[in-house]
Amino acid sequence: HLSIWRKSGLRQGRGKRRRWEDREAPGALSKQHFTLPYGREVLKMRMGLAFLILAALVACASGLYRDGFERVDTGPGGFFGAVLDADAGTAWFGVDDSPARIIKVDLTTMSVVGKLELEKDEQRLWSFVKHGKYGYVGVESPGGRLVGVDLDAMTRLGYATASQFPLLAGTVIGDHAFFSAGSNPATVMRIDVLKMQAGGCGDWKQCRYEVSLKEGEEAVRSMFTDVEEKHLILAMYTSPGKVVKLSLPDLTRVGALTLEPGEDKVLCGARYYHYGIFGTATSPGRLVKVDLRTMKRVGSLDFVSGEDRPATIVMRGVYAFIGFGSAWAEGASSVVKVDVSRMVRVSGVVTREGQTWLYTGIGWQQWAFYGTRGTENTEHATIVRVNMNPTFPGIPVPPSFNASSSDTITLNWLREYPEYHNGGAPIIGARVLMRPAGHHDWTAEHVYAYAAPDPAAPKDRISRVHEDPSELMMHGYAATVDGLDAEKAYKFAVILTNEVGPSHRSRSSLAMATTVPLSYEGVVLAVCAVLAAGLAFVWASSWINAPRIDALYSDSDREEEQTGSLLSGRKARPDASPAPPSGAGGLPFGGDEEGQGR
Structure with missing residues (x-):
């Protein structure tokens, strides 16, 4: 038809269309009108202008959340x-x-x-x-x-x-x-x-x-054009995934690419300059980069466990914001920010519980909007708005102990997925605040890499160390603090910095202690070595001077052992003849040869 x-x-x-009532936007202004005196009106205008300036400043610092x-x-x-x-x-x-x-x-x-x-x-x-x-x-x-x-x-x-x-x-x-x-x-x-x-x-x-x-x-699941709009790119939900290139407007086949084994079922795709970015519906998911001019695979990025089935891609500059279609039972999904020029993950944010299956995404201004599918127990879905601009890092978790020596302590402030808390930009520096475990005030601040100043730090009573930056370990989530006293306990807090600025300070860590000095350790090791050598000497001497097993028995003991009778509890010789029975020509018990003739 x-x-x-x-x-x-x-x-x-x-069919009759259903009538829907439009919901008033939350926070909408009232329709009532009122007039202020001139002075108050000017004051009101100035306050409004200040509010707009403040809102603009906040918008500039808005981030991936x-x-x-x-x-x-x-x-x-x-x-x-x-x-x-x-x-x-x-x-x-x-x-x-x-x-x-x-x-x-x-x-x-x-x-x-x-x-x-x-x-x-x-x-x-x-x-x-x-x-x-x-x-x-x-x-x-x-x-x-x-x-x-x-x-x-x-x-x-x-x-x-x-x-x-x-x-x-x-x-x-x-x-x-x-x-x-x-x-x-x-x-x-x-x-x-x-x-x-x-x-x-x-x-x-x-x-x-x-x-x-x-x-x-x-099963073509993604369709878009190249940057010149001269070709149509098709991505398919096959195993492994396939990408086909057709010319426009005649739809003539120009090229094709079959992805590698395991890169199955392309669920989403987007264009980045001369490249195509494709997400595979695997667990965990994978992002594949293809040069659309040559139809060659040029890179990939594997997501971590829990980031399953990348379902939609929103592009903004060199960044792709990936929405995932996670399982019903998990109760939530996530949006991950990827630098597609280098194919590295940058940041991420987790949706609220019940906001799953992000199969729809569009970008507008600094926001990305994702449509969810809800859960088995609900009859509603959600449109989630994510700000794609970077912001300050999230509040770090309290540092944890890694290792120590007599004058250093290595600590980290890792989370399960550290990229989810960096504010949408890589961590470039950290300030580790330190105090003795028995003190309540911070006494020193160790500066690592490109850490921005902490405006709330009490600079008049904190001594600075590491003012010449050194590299942070593990992508900005671990550091070694040196110059400490031996056999002493300390507590630490951390402030992270990205390109926007510093985070809030974390809560204090548990007490962490340094070890004994190396000189004490050397003495202890020397004493232990001497004791071990003495024990080895005693054992060797005992083994050398111990008698052999066959030396514990004499030759007479062996002969007696072979000739003993059962009555005496000794064994008989193997060549001894058995005694004749009584009345069969043998000697009577207790008799001799002379008594036999009588």
């Missing part, structure tokens, strides 16, 4: 796909449910300003693109249906059947929309949306052109 819509009067859905969220009642489904109007600061998020829905969000206030429910049979949203004020939604059922929506008025316009299979991924380039269908092999189609909106598609072939990929190239 095919139904083409016109711009003026498009085919309306027969959960900046806010909007809870949306979505039913058992969650967010999947989003489009943006950057000038208006408005985004539309698709809801993967039965039926599919669209949520309109004011990004400046993080408030929902409109909702639209599609027809009952239009279920499971897969792709969502925008051209002008119109949105095009690919649903799973009915297969291949493309639903048109007026995004400003939040009304359903009609639909067209573009394929027999669901439209899994899509993008808009100029006046054409490109979609991939979920067949095997996959098909890629080009649709002239401008002509379709104007009603010039009486014959579907006039608006739609389609090509098929090779066998085994299926």
Whole structure:
């Protein structure tokens, strides 16, 4: 079935749309008006100006952290796909449910300003693109249906059947929309949306052109263009993952790349200059970097345990902000910041409990917005806003003991994932505050690497050491403090610094003690060596002078042992003849030869 819509009067859905009440933005100004006297009014203006300046300063120092969220009642489904109007600061998020829905969000206030429910049979949203004020939604059922929506008025316009299979991924380039269908092999189609909106598609072939990929190239989950917009890049949910390059606008095959074994099921992709960045749906996940000019794999980054299934990528400069699709049972997901020029992780933030499956992400100004899927026990999803600018490091954990000598103590302030607490920028320095365990005031401050001054440090009573910076160990999360007294206990605190500035001081550590001096250790070792040598000499002498086992018995003892009888408790000789029985010619007991003749 095919139904083409016109711009003026498009085919309306027969199902009744649900009416949604728009929620007032939290903290919205009251509509009441009042007048102040001139002096107070000027004072009010000055206070407002000061507040704006302060807000601007705070915004400059804002960082990678959960900046806010909007809870949306979505039913058992969650967010999947989003489009943006950057000038208006408005985004539309698709809801993967039965039926599919669209949520309109004011990004400046993080408030929902409109909702639209599609027809009952239009279920499971897969792709969502925008051209002008119109949105095009690919649903799973009915297969291949493309639903048109007026995004400003939040009304359903009609639909067209573009394929027999669901439209899994899509993008808009100029006046054409490109979609991939979920067949095997996959098909890629080009649709002239401008002509379709104007009603010039009486014959579907006039608006739609389609090509098929090779066998085994299926399930396209990411689609974007190269930097010149001369080629279309397709990433596939196969094992291992595959990347295909097509020329534009004719969709001629130019190149392809099969990823390495274990780099399975590409779930997301994005462009960084001449490179493509792709996330594999593995546990833990992996980020793969591909040169789109040569279609060669040029790098990768393995995430840590718990960072599973990278599901969406938001690019900002050289940084990629990766949202993960973690399992239901884990209860939370994370966003990790990666420097894709060097393919190294920089920072991260963990979502709140229940905010999982970050399958949708868009970037606007300094924020990234991620749509979650909720949990089994909830019927709502959340739009999480993350500030992508760096800020001060988080408060460090109290330092822990590593090792010690007579005048040094090595300590660390590691967390399970240290990158999650560095404020969105690498740690470049630290200040370790020290005091004897019995004191309540800090007495010394050891400065490591490029540590910024602590404005709250009592400089009039803290002696400074290590003013010439030295390298911190373990990426800024460990250090060795020297110049300490032997056999003495100390307590420590730490202040971390990144490119923005210093963190707050940590709480005090437990007491850590140095060991005995090396001279004492030498004496103890010498005494122990002498004692060990004496014991060895005694043992060797005893072993040398000990008698042999066969020397404990004499020859007479052996002979007596062989000739002894059973009556006397001795053994008989082996060659002795047995005594004859009584009355058989033998001598009577106690008799002799002379008595026998009588």
